[in-house]
Amino acid sequence: MSLEYWLKGEIPQPVKATLITDVKVLAGKIKQHKKPVVLLGSELYSLERLAGSDIVAIVADIANAVNADLTTSNSGIVQRLDSMGFKRYRVEFPMEFAQKLAKHSNYDLAMFIGFQYHYEWLLLNYLKHYAYKHLNTLSLEPYGHPNATWTMPSQPIPLWYKNLLALVEVLKT
Amino acid sequence: MSLEYWLKGEIPQPVKATLITDVKVLAGKIKQHKKPVVLLGSELYSLERLAGSDIVAIVADIANAVNADLTTSNSGIVQRLDSMGFKRYRVEFPMEFAQKLAKHSNYDLAMFIGFQYHYEWLLLNYLKHYAYKHLNTLSLEPYGHPNATWTMPSQPIPLWYKNLLALVEVLKT
Amino acid sequence: MSIPYSRFKVRIDELKTPLSEIRGLDVSIGYVVEEWEEPQGPTPFPSIATLRKWDHILLSRYRPLYLPFCDLCCFCTYGKCDLSRERRGSCGLGLSDQQSRLVTLVCSIGASTHASHARELLEKLAERFDRDHSIDLGPQVHVEMPITRLVTGVKPRTLGDLEIVMDYVERQIVQTLASVHTGQEGSWIDYESKVFHLGMLDHVALEVADVTQITALNFPKADPESPLADLGLGVIDVSKPVILVVGHNVIPAGAIVDYLERMGIRGEVEVCGLCCTAHEVTRYEKKNAKIVGPMSWQLRFIRTGVPDVIVIDEQCIFTNIVEEARRVGAVVIATTDKACHGLPDKSSEDPDKVVEELLSGRVPGALMLDHDRAAEVAVKAALKLAPTRLRLKAKLPLEDVVEYAKKCTKCRECERACPQNLPISHAMERASKGDIAGLAEIYEKCFACSRCEHACLKQIPILNLILKAAEAKRNSELFKIRVGRGPIQDTEIRAVGRDIVLGIIPGVIAFVGCANWHEGAVDVPVMAREFASRRYIVLASGCSAMAIAMYKNEEGRTPYEEFPGEFAPSSIVNVGSCVANSHIAGAVIKIANIFARLPLRANYMEVADYILNRIGAAAIAWGAMSQKAAAIASGFWRLGVPVIVGPHGMKYRRMLLGDGEKGEAWYVYDAKTGERVYGGPAPEHLFYAAESREEAMVMAAKLCIRPADTPQGRAIKLTNYISLYKKFYGYDKLPPDLHLFVRTESDIPITYKDEVLKFLREANWEEKPSVSDPTLLEEVVRKRLAVMKQ
Amino acid sequence: MSIPYSRFKVRIDELKTPLSEIRGLDVSIGYVVEEWEEPQGPTPFPSIATLRKWDHILLSRYRPLYLPFCDLCCFCTYGKCDLSRERRGSCGLGLSDQQSRLVTLVCSIGASTHASHARELLEKLAERFDRDHSIDLGPQVHVEMPITRLVTGVKPRTLGDLEIVMDYVERQIVQTLASVHTGQEGSWIDYESKVFHLGMLDHVALEVADVTQITALNFPKADPESPLADLGLGVIDVSKPVILVVGHNVIPAGAIVDYLERMGIRGEVEVCGLCCTAHEVTRYEKKNAKIVGPMSWQLRFIRTGVPDVIVIDEQCIFTNIVEEARRVGAVVIATTDKACHGLPDKSSEDPDKVVEELLSGRVPGALMLDHDRAAEVAVKAALKLAPTRLRLKAKLPLEDVVEYAKKCTKCRECERACPQNLPISHAMERASKGDIAGLAEIYEKCFACSRCEHACLKQIPILNLILKAAEAKRNSELFKIRVGRGPIQDTEIRAVGRDIVLGIIPGVIAFVGCANWHEGAVDVPVMAREFASRRYIVLASGCSAMAIAMYKNEEGRTPYEEFPGEFAPSSIVNVGSCVANSHIAGAVIKIANIFARLPLRANYMEVADYILNRIGAAAIAWGAMSQKAAAIASGFWRLGVPVIVGPHGMKYRRMLLGDGEKGEAWYVYDAKTGERVYGGPAPEHLFYAAESREEAMVMAAKLCIRPADTPQGRAIKLTNYISLYKKFYGYDKLPPDLHLFVRTESDIPITYKDEVLKFLREANWEEKPSVSDPTLLEEVVRKRLAVMKQ
Numbered sequence A, B: 001m002s003l004e005y006w007l008k009g010e011i012p013q014p015v016k017a018t019l020i021t022d023v024k025v026l027a028g029k030i031k032q033h034k035k036p037v038v039l040l041g042s043e044l045y046s047l048e049r050l051a052g053s054d055i056v057a058i059v060a061d062i063a064n065a066v067n068a069d070l071t072t073s074n075s076g077i078v079q080r081l082d083s084m085g086f087k088r089y090r091v092e093f094p095m096e097f098a099q100k101l102a103k104h105s106n107y108d109l110a111m112f113i114g115f116q117y118h119y120e121w122l123l124l125n126y127l128k129h130y131a132y133k134h135l136n137t138l139s140l141e142p143y144g145h146p147n148a149t150w151t152m153p154s155q156p157i158p159l160w161y162k163n164l165l166a167l168v169e170v171l172k173t
Numbered sequence C, D: 001m002s003i004p005y006s007r008f009k010v011r012i013d014e015l016k017t018p019l020s021e022i023r024g025l026d027v028s029i030g031y032v033v034e035e036w037e038e039p040q041g042p043t044p045f046p047s048i049a050t051l052r053k054w055d056h057i058l059l060s061r062y063r064p065l066y067l068p069f070c071d072l073c074c075f076c077t078y079g080k081c082d083l084s085r086e087r088r089g090s091c092g093l094g095l096s097d098q099q100s101r102l103v104t105l106v107c108s109i110g111a112s113t114h115a116s117h118a119r120e121l122l123e124k125l126a127e128r129f130d131r132d133h134s135i136d137l138g139p140q141v142h143v144e145m146p147i148t149r150l151v152t153g154v155k156p157r158t159l160g161d162l163e164i165v166m167d168y169v170e171r172q173i174v175q176t177l178a179s180v181h182t183g184q185e186g187s188w189i190d191y192e193s194k195v196f197h198l199g200m201l202d203h204v205a206l207e208v209a210d211v212t213q214i215t216a217l218n219f220p221k222a223d224p225e226s227p228l229a230d231l232g233l234g235v236i237d238v239s240k241p242v243i244l245v246v247g248h249n250v251i252p253a254g255a256i257v258d259y260l261e262r263m264g265i266r267g268e269v270e271v272c273g274l275c276c277t278a279h280e281v282t283r284y285e286k287k288n289a290k291i292v293g294p295m296s297w298q299l300r301f302i303r304t305g306v307p308d309v310i311v312i313d314e315q316c317i318f319t320n321i322v323e324e325a326r327r328v329g330a331v332v333i334a335t336t337d338k339a340c341h342g343l344p345d346k347s348s349e350d351p352d353k354v355v356e357e358l359l360s361g362r363v364p365g366a367l368m369l370d371h372d373r374a375a376e377v378a379v380k381a382a383l384k385l386a387p388t389r390l391r392l393k394a395k396l397p398l399e400d401v402v403e404y405a406k407k408c409t410k411c412r413e414c415e416r417a418c419p420q421n422l423p424i425s426h427a428m429e430r431a432s433k434g435d436i437a438g439l440a441e442i443y444e445k446c447f448a449c450s451r452c453e454h455a456c457l458k459q460i461p462i463l464n465l466i467l468k469a470a471e472a473k474r475n476s477e478l479f480k481i482r483v484g485r486g487p488i489q490d491t492e493i494r495a496v497g498r499d500i501v502l503g504i505i506p507g508v509i510a511f512v513g514c515a516n517w518h519e520g521a522v523d524v525p526v527m528a529r530e531f532a533s534r535r536y537i538v539l540a541s542g543c544s545a546m547a548i549a550m551y552k553n554e555e556g557r558t559p560y561e562e563f564p565g566e567f568a569p570s571s572i573v574n575v576g577s578c579v580a581n582s583h584i585a586g587a588v589i590k591i592a593n594i595f596a597r598l599p600l601r602a603n604y605m606e607v608a609d610y611i612l613n614r615i616g617a618a619a620i621a622w623g624a625m626s627q628k629a630a631a632i633a634s635g636f637w638r639l640g641v642p643v644i645v646g647p648h649g650m651k652y653r654r655m656l657l658g659d660g661e662k663g664e665a666w667y668v669y670d671a672k673t674g675e676r677v678y679g680g681p682a683p684e685h686l687f688y689a690a691e692s693r694e695e696a697m698v699m700a701a702k703l704c705i706r707p708a709d710t711p712q713g714r715a716i717k718l719t720n721y722i723s724l725y726k727k728f729y730g731y732d733k734l735p736p737d738l739h740l741f742v743r744t745e746s747d748i749p750i751t752y753k754d755e756v757l758k759f760l761r762e763a764n765w766e767e768k769p770s771v772s773d774p775t776l777l778e779e780v781v782r783k784r785l786a787v788m789k790q
């Protein structure tokens, strides 16, 4: 499983992601960018339930480490970001935000976490074809995503969680 | 290029070939089988032209080494097999033969060499779905084939030629 | 201008007796030119390019945002072609073109499905009831068939008149489908225009289908108080023989009910339906028939073993149903040539012999194209089979969930196959330790497709485990649904038309379409109730209308018991099955016609322009799954009604997104002056996939905003937009694009005045003129100016 | 039994004057019941299931061998579903079902394309020439429109009559397309039956289209000596203004020729065509118009810069043609709503203003749905543009092949994108050293799709390099083609019918379809000449008819000069464009009718059964590419005529293969006795993809074998089978399945007697009864026995 993309039907396309298994390399890729943003999806709750831990906090750590903005349209995540006093986030509907990423923003890296697999798969594919000249994308999901520029591999939730923590550590250094 | 399948549009499917880069492993796979057959396609000529060498003879060597039958529907190959005194071949139309492989034969391994890419891709896909219970397939092309059970990787013609020669040597031992 | 059959000619000397067979008639194809007070409009029987101008206006504003589901094209033997990024296929096509072409194809399938359904109803029912049978939608409906009138310019009076309409629809579908042939249309924008055309045709077909059955079979006629019917897995009386009807075509189901009545045994047999046939059979019988549930309840129900005989008609049938039925000892009767399922054709055999053969198990089912015989066979087989099958019923063929769960190796192949990506292995882990709650949780989001089972290398019957774990929940599914009422009355339109157009009623929200919900059925009633409580007019149809029923408030009442069924604020109106979607589009058109007195006849562009700019309506197709859903949505787009889909809707290949930040896109004409003025991004999008229901609700409120809103109306709409936003995202927040929708201070909701003013100042907001007579059409400006001159 | 419009009824009191407009006519749709000596057959206007029985007979013998082009399904938002091996999709569908469903979809597109083409011709030409215009295919054709008669039971006399036929076709296409909706048909065999249905409908549409244009536009009428026309890239006079017409619909091209004649300047402008419009314009004008070549010659020609104005109509147009035209400074005029290519609609603008706008470069082209105006614009624009473009012509915008080739990094991305997998990098390597022969070799197999260019990271204009390298070859393309003759005469059928049925003429081989040849165009003339030399009757149509022209024998004569054009042994007959394929099917049907006196009227099954068992015909669609080709092939299958495609044809998702070794599959009834007897695997396959042309030739000879062959006939057929086999595989060899085709010793060709006898002994051959009256239909047995009893 580990080195494959996730849902079996969502087969890789001719242009496909580079799979990154080494957290250090991942951190390096992120740091190459001037203006990164992290999109948080509504499935983050399912992941938290499966992982049994607070992923929103980890994402906030990542954002803080690399000065990234966060966006989400999930009410629960908004509340939690508010309650942890995290400021650099905006409520953005992912579809509208994808359009902005392609047309109006100067973000150079969009990271995805916590989305339904096919939803993210398709958003990434829009960006892959229509925004590739100025934007890289990175999937931080436990599910490998072929339409990103870079993706973490498909991995068991506990391992993924450990890797996320490791990523935070590396980014902070 | 090397570790990918060949034509960009012919994307790998959920069930896909194991890519074998080590000639010894390849030989091992072939030798596991009791009744192998090699199908020779009409594009062998193009390969010979590009490689500048006699591939039919090498295929005959492979067949001899593992007691495999050969089949082809190409008149030129038939003549050359005749002229080299090779006996264990039959004229078979590949489409009809594929049907036999799935329904009536007791071959357990079908090896392909010298076919048009998409033609072989589709024949292999028939066998992958409808004959997988009793038949393995192996692509000996210089072009990686995702629908085979095993495939050689996509590789430059000269390298592929060297690998074929090496395979013959390993099989003979 | 392409009026079909415009030249016609009868060699009258050869007509002998008009009612007997006419021989030697030298082709007489009639085009119904009927007495109609209204003069013919500009676009009767439009062909592909007739409304292209309107489409291009819409599409230059709502440009496709492409979500390629595959980067390749495999349509012809030149392929596959890699279309990624800027590459083109062997035929010259690019990725965007191909996505729009795929949508065209999908909508052709959808429109054909409805058209063929309409044609069959028309053929069968016109035959049974006479082609002269008058169209009758009840005393309160004078503007009958608004879509048909608007599109074709025909005012049909009898069932027979509808044949002309269907001839037109079929011909145009064929013309449009031809455009997807390799090497025809080469441009995305013209493919999208064809998509709109197909959507419009689809709506005509929907209307013909539903009006035909309402008229011929006496379905409720615009009845706001149509009866309540039972719905749910728990409502079926398993002690009786059970006939399950699945699909969309009422005729076989109706024949079964009729046969039971004729035999005097209606009370002895349960007739229950799944998917739209369920709607139809309750609209037909209005008493005993029951609804099992929406489309994705098929395997949930069949696997319980309860149905003895499964009668399938057309559309939305689980295609492996013959095998599923065989597994539980039930038999299948197929009733249409569109879906024969490989069954032997017994259409002309003696029903008793067919029953015997079915009972013997020699055949798993039969194709019976004669519906009366099919009904007889279904009933007789059910009566004979039921006693032998009692032990199977409601018992899953599975005793020990825990033992099965222990076999699980946690390979997660099931999850990788699951379209919902549900955490099956995790639930198995828990189940293996005796805790089946995880499996029961999966039940909520699972739509019983069984893909997981095909993937499991350990051959664990995963779906059965899920169903078993949710047994209690399943049996408690006992709900009430208001039977589909059909069209909206003219009087109802008159009562609310003004308030809708002024914006005083914040909007009309229609919940339509299939059952491919990401978070399960509950999303739909939650949304519907929210809008109904906010004085929106809520409409519903198809599987979504069923989902709305599947909810109980604190008092144990379902939404249909809680909210009234009339077309009015704070109501929830079930119009009926999928084909009844035509009444939703029809209601919107009737507002333009009855309230605003716009001519209807063949006047498509003006009416659509009116709707886009003035009528705050949006559809939510939360579980949109099929090709039909795509066609229905396209019909709404061309008419100027935005559609929101759920996250699976992304797979429709592209959204139609406006770009709020692109100022120049939002200029309209002021028809009174002819000037171009800024109208704001209203409605902002035409087709939108939301990630969550919260997003969908906020978006729906936003998409009800229209340039023509009065200040009062705009303030009401913004109140809902803002308060929904605050509800979900915090009371300290405001929608970040709010400044785009406030034209003058009087647009600002009083409740939020200070807060909004502060926000506007920070956003450097400037007052904008509000335009009372907005239009995108030069023709409308010219017409208005001409009228004013007089 | 589903006769459309069977109940009709005119409210005669409302008919005032029959020839003026009729108001208030209460729907009168006429079904043409015409005086016809023949009584109505059993299956008039068949619907989907009417001929299902026949389809299932064929399909149980010729089972699909599936070649999935993708293991997934992405048809609805439940997907994508992984269907590999035994997995099923969310809707229950399996891999085989999905492949057959895809073929159904593809054939719907194909049939729609022809149907919409037919409808447009009919509408436009019936309008121009009067709906009462008699159908006239020349004095030698009395059995007009055999397909239409066979299928619908209608005997059309006028163009107007054909509208009824098209109504039927359109309605049935819509019904059948609906079956691919998610959740309808669930079984591969019924999808295949629908494929056959669509194929049959497609043939009807083809016939309507071609008969309409032959009748209205006075195309050659069954003329074996139709004139010769010029064909090839080398035949165009580049010093004149050049108008290129591309597509399939003759009307715009015809209007251009007419306009030039009217202006008296026909001699000053070159009008040349690509693809089927080229056929049509030569059939129309019969003198000056020239054919550039088949479909894949589009970029070959446009990139030379020769055409000044490109007029596109419908089907088989390079979809990026507007951009390609702009690159060489040419303009595009689109003429149908099916293919608007995003161009601004100038249909109702003043032609001179349109010309001016085109010349200004403000627009790259225009949509002109009024064909007379389109013609005027095309001519005027060409006259004005040509002088300014002279320097571009025939010069590729490319000076130094070698310099470009040096940029190549040998990354092979181009090869991985090339559908032909051509050795581009190798050729670049050679070219970089000054040897462009490798590139010129690629020209032969390249079909100018430009996919390589999109893939090249170095932005090398690869296709231009190839074209440049082959400049000499290109300019020497000067050939002759016999203009499409249309139908076969009744007298010709009478002359050869007996010999065909007895097997004395070894077979009828038709070369049909498109230009997706693996080994280049030359395959087709080589095969055609081989069969013509062996006394087969060779027919040709579409791009294949053009390919046959592109060959010169030792004396420099093209096949059309070498072989006669009558329907007789050793001839090569160009029937015309794609829609003229109907005359190929028609000829086969006419053999059953005229020679064997089988009733034609609505008698599909009996005639198809006759053809399958007795008429040694096969089609070779060597470059079959499109959805239309699939539909055409399906029409042949249902009629009992096998089709062979080239290797790219594998992408049609499945072949229909008989299994020669499965003895029980090859039993037939002897109609004389009613007994089941072994008829042998004849024809062995219904749809077959050959890997090479050698294989195709041997296979074609084999597929002409029929159970009803007389010993003499069988011996002649086997002579060809054996001798072709020997020619390719060695004179010491015999086909390994020969024993299956020898019934008694008298079947053995004298020439090979001893050899064959020896072979048969080794194969444990046993004599088998030969059956003179074979059939697969019980009905035929019953009928025959009843006749015998009398």
Ligand code: SF4
Residues within 6 Å of the ligand: C073, C074, C075, C076, C077, C078, C079, C080, C081, C088, C089, C090, C091, C092, C093, C182, C183
């Ligand atoms: S239709 Fe066009 S893009 Fe699609 S496979 Fe054919 S050539 Fe390629």
Ligand code: SF4
Residues within 6 Å of the ligand: C417, C418, C419, C420, C421, C422, C424, C442, C445, C446, C447, C448, C449, C450, C451, C452, C453, C462, C463
């Ligand atoms: S049946 Fe339910 S759990 Fe199984 S794959 Fe389908 S949606 Fe997922």
Ligand code: SF4
Residues within 6 Å of the ligand: C407, C408, C409, C410, C411, C412, C413, C414, C415, C424, C425, C428, C455, C456, C457, C458, C459, C460, C462
């Ligand atoms: S596929 Fe089967 S064995 Fe694997 S995790 Fe799922 S249930 Fe367990």
Ligand code: SF4
Residues within 6 Å of the ligand: C069, C070, C071, C072, C073, C074, C080, D069, D070, D071, D072, D073, D074, D080
């Ligand atoms: S996923 Fe769909 S479009 Fe892509 S190759 Fe497969 S069938 Fe074709």
Ligand code: SF4
Residues within 6 Å of the ligand: D073, D074, D075, D076, D077, D078, D079, D080, D081, D088, D089, D090, D091, D092, D093, D182, D183
């Ligand atoms: S049509 Fe069926 S197999 Fe295809 S994607 Fe939809 S559910 Fe899956």
Ligand code: SF4
Residues within 6 Å of the ligand: D417, D418, D419, D420, D421, D422, D424, D442, D445, D446, D447, D448, D449, D450, D451, D452, D453, D462, D463
């Ligand atoms: S243009 Fe010719 S060489 Fe290039 S990809 Fe197409 S077929 Fe291959």
Ligand code: SF4
Residues within 6 Å of the ligand: D407, D408, D409, D410, D411, D412, D413, D414, D415, D424, D425, D428, D455, D456, D457, D458, D459, D460, D462
């Ligand atoms: S893609 Fe371009 S650079 Fe690469 S091998 Fe082909 S021609 Fe050379």
Ligand code: SF4
Residues within 6 Å of the ligand: D275, D276, D294, D295, D315, D316, D512, D513, D514, D515, D541, D542, D543, D544, D578, D625, D626, D628, D629
């Ligand atoms: S033969 Fe094929 S490629 Fe040629 S014109 Fe006809 S459909 Fe087009």
